[in-house]
Every structure is written in C-alpha cells, then in structure tokens.
Amino acid sequence: MVAAAKRLRIGSRLPAQIALAPALLIALVLYCGTTSWTVWISLTSSRMLPNSVFVGLRQYDVLANNDRWLASIANIATFGALFMTAALTIGFLLAAMIDQKVRAESLLRSVFLYPFSMSFIVTGLAWRWMLDPTLGFEKLLHDIGFADAHFDWIVRPDRVIYTLVIASVWHAAGLVMAIMLAGLRGVDREIWNAARVDGLPTWRIFVFIIIPMMRGSFATACVLLATSVVKLYDLSVAMTNGGPGIASEVPAKFVMDYLFERGNLALATAAATTMLITVVVVVAPWYHWQGRKARMAGIA
C-alpha cells in the first residue's frame, strides 16, 4: 500500500522533473563551471589574460603577504561585526517600538524601509556628501554656530570604516525591522498577557521570552546581513573608493580591482576563492543544523 502510494507520488512528479531538467542542468553547469574555472585560474600564473601555467598555491602565498588584502580582511571583519550587531539591534528596536501600537505605524514602516529601496551607489554618494566635512554635517554644525564641532571620520584612516558601517546600517535597518516585525507579530498576544500577570518587566519579557521565540527571524536577518557583508563593494566604491589610502578597502573590491584595473587574474581569483571557502566554512555547519532541525520538526 505505502510503497504503491510512494511510487505513485514519484510517478506524478516525473513530468515536472523532466521539464525542469534543462534549466537545472544549465544552472549547474554555469555555477559549477564558473566556480571551478575561478579556482583553477587561481592556481595558475595568469596576469591580464588567463593562461594555464600551473603554479600551485603560489598566488595564495602572495595574497597572504599582500598589505592591501590583509587590510581588506581586517576591515571586513570590523565592518561585519559592527554592522551586523548594529543593524540587528537597531532593526529589532525599531520593530519593538512599532509593535507597541504606535499611531502612524504604516508611515513609519515605509520611512524605515525606504533606504533599503536605494542602491548602494546612491546610498554611498549621499552619505559621502553628508559626511564630507566641507559639505555635510560638520559644515551644518559650523553654520549654526558650533564652530568647534568635528565630524571628519570619512577622511580619517582610523575612522573611515565606521562611516561605511553607518551608511550600511542606515540602508539595512529597515529590512531587519520588517523581518523582526513579522516575527513579533507572530507572538501570541496571550504570552504577553501571561508575562504581565507574572509581573515581568518589559525588558525581561523581550530578553527571556520573546527574543528566544524569534530565532527564525534572527537567523533570516543574519543570513541576509552576512551576505551583504561579503558582497560589500559598491558602497565602498561610491563612498570612499577604498580610501583614504587603503583604509577602507574590502575583499570584494580587492577582487574587482585586481581583475580589471591591475590585470592580475590569478591573484584576484585566489582572493575570490579564499572568500568562497570562508563562506562555505561558516555557512555549512549552520546549513547542516537547519536541515537537522527541519528533519526533526518533520518527524515530530
């Protein structure tokens, strides 16, 4: 009986699988093909044009001693940690605030989500202008009488990375808010009521009851934010172009620059491969854990 039913189900899915096969094949070939080509090139001595002179891991050696690459890695680590923490915190706080039945809810939601609809280029240019000491906030402060005000982070090598964080948080907080708001709305009103009858202060309700219930929302937001950390490129180009000096270089920009401007294909692909491996190492355990959780939920 069961076996027959199973066969039937597979049978009925077969036409769909056949129909999807070409698309799947193309995706697979393109995806795996380009990825393995990238890895292969990183093992060659390619410069402007690809060649197939195998040099082993030499490019990775070069990479490990490249100041610009090392600066990029340090920058992206700082950026990633600050950006993810700030975006999650601010997004969650915005959602929690909106969830407390404020009046202009839909207006606020749109306002906070609005930055996300802008491209990184526009975001970067806007913030570049706003943070420019001779044009933006600092000048504004001077003009209204605060002659001593200083806000020149964008031109200071030790602070410039924070300006990237500010702009990205501004860009992404609305999205996090939307995800968190959906999660908060999924929490049964009666849980809140029970907690109030129990006499729990609001912050404790959030920290010990609501946030643990919103793991899914946090995981979703983390994945989305993490991908935008790895991909960080256009914002850096538009806002600071990696400068001053190499103070705001990031890995994706390193790859692009070596790929097109400096004509060092092998080094660029070695950097790209390093990024890929890092992502896989980080993501794989998480993916495995999610899958196990889904299977357990399926059994329960």
Add this chain to the structure above:
Amino acid sequence: MNQAPNRSSVSLRGVEIAYGPVRVLDRLDLEVAQSEFLVLLGPSGCGKSTLLNAIAGLTEVDSGEIWIGGRNVTWEEPKDRGIAMVFQSYALYPRMSVRKNMSFGLEVSGMKRPDVQRRVTEAAAILQITELLDRKPSELSGGQRQRVAIGRALVRDAGVFLFDEPLSNLDAQLRAELRTEIKRLHARLGATMIFVTHDQIEALTLADRIAVMRDRRIQQLGTPHDVYMRPANKFVATFVGSPAMSFLSGHITEGRVFETSTLRLDLSGYAFTAPPSVGMPVDLGIRPEHVVLAPGEAAAIPARVELVEPMGSDLLAWTRIGEAALTVRLSAETPVAPGDILPLMFSTRRLNLFDAQGERL
C-alpha cells in the same frame, strides 16, 4: 502557602470599555463573593475576554471601578492585583522548561529560591505534573500544557483565579477530565474563580453562579438552576440547554389561558412576575425534558413525530404541534417512530413565558 489573601471578592462598578468607536462593555456591574465560582457565559465576541482582561488589568477601563479584596485596583498593574490567570492558548513560555515556566515570575519578583522551589513542587504535585517539570512545553500534550498553565497560576498563590476558555482547545474527554480537576481545585483552595466559556455544559457543571452575557451586557446572573429553569429572557433560554428550548407563539386570553391556533393551555400554576394583560402576544418556552407522555389523557396535546434521535440513555423526538416545532426528550425504551402522534402534557410550573420583547413574564 500564605493563607491571608487567599479569598478575595471582586467587584465591578459601572465598568465601560470601548475599542475606538466600538463599545464592548456598557456600564457593567458585577459582584463576585469570596470563594465563589463565577462563570461568564456568552457567545463569541460578546466581551467575555474583555471583561476578564479588565479584571486582570490587561485592558484599561474607560470608566468605572474595579475592586478586588476590598481594594480599588482600577489603576494597578496586573501583578499587584492578587490575581492569577489561565489562557485559552496556554500561553506558556516556549523556550523555558515547565519548572522555569512556573518559577520565573516568582524569581523575578524577588522571592527566595527555596520558597519558589517549594511552591513549584507543591503545585506540581497537586496537578500531577511532577514528572513533566524538566520538559519543554513543545514536548507536552494539550492537556498537559494546560495543567502547566494552571500550575503557573497556582504558584502565584492569588486570591482570584481568572480562566479564559481554558478548555476550549482540548478534545472532549480531556475537557471533561480537566473540568472536574478545576472544580476539585476550587474546593481545595477556596479561592475565588472567574471562568469564561461559551460552553454551557462547562458553565452549568462548574458554576456557583453564571453570568450570561450578550451585547455588552449581563443578561442574567444566577445559579445554574435559576439560569436553566427560569431564564430571564429568550436569549438566555435558547443559549443555555442542549437541545435548545422549543417555543410556541400565541397570546394570553381571559382567565390566564395560553392560546394558539392549535392548542389552549391553562396557566393557573405559572408564577407570573407581573400580571399579564389579556390579548398580549407571548412565546411559550418548553424544555425537551419538561414534556411528558400522557396516553389516554383527555387534555393531552397531539404532536406529530418527524424525527427520532437515540442518545443512548434517552432519545429525542423532534415533533410538530400544528406548525410549531417542539423537541421532546423521552426515555430510551419509548417506542416511537416518525409519523407517530404523541399525546403530550406540559407541567405549568416548568414552562417559560416571554413577552414580545423576549423578557420573562
């Protein structure tokens, strides 16, 4: 456990609540005595939860006062009102163990650890959930979850327990089981309990008094017997009792006689609340079990059987007198079949008369 505040009276004085333009409660007054088990019964959306939340302090009142245990608590926080509450959806904290669910509120309130432990152990023993203490709510059945929720209320050692449809997510058997358990708990603790339900069986079995609600108002407040036998209006009469009361429309004639086109009924034994006027239109309400078979009786009213429903212990005959429908409960052995003509009599004392507005006469 501390005995002092364990039995509090609850009193609502002219309470009004509106959600924007929608009025949910209209100048509502209600007195619940110490140790009383009061059931709020009413159809969905009549404002039962709103009323309960107002008592708990989860919904602000627009006007009026709420007193618990002789204290005006209208503007106090839920935790300071001396109440505990059990919810329809259990509302357990999903990421905490059963033990933590029960102890968390006490710990946060600053109670000493051994005291908290003792209360949790005691409550768990009463509710027979001791073996479940280290599980997570997701590992419990519905009935077990609701026991835990009751346990969480129990440890608060409150003077008033509020239940918002605690059994309506459970299947019939568990529901009956937990119903008795709650009744036993009430007898044991002697705490005041206010219990919301739209299930009239729960109301009739649990309550010391029932408040039947509809349309922002309490329609009747009385003992289950009162509400069942002497419903204050046609709504209460239909809402309480299963199968529902049957109604015959007619009018009063000279000498307190009820008359329809097909029957005449002497009402001399009926306890009128006010003397009826001759010719006034009335509805006569009859419960299925207040009809008796009277074979050979000259005054018996003939009713034609349309449908017979055996119920195990007894059977229901759905009959018609002329055009009017009448449900009759008979003993299971009665030989009836559709098409039969039954000779029926009503006991005048158990009839219910309602005027054209649906109010009891």
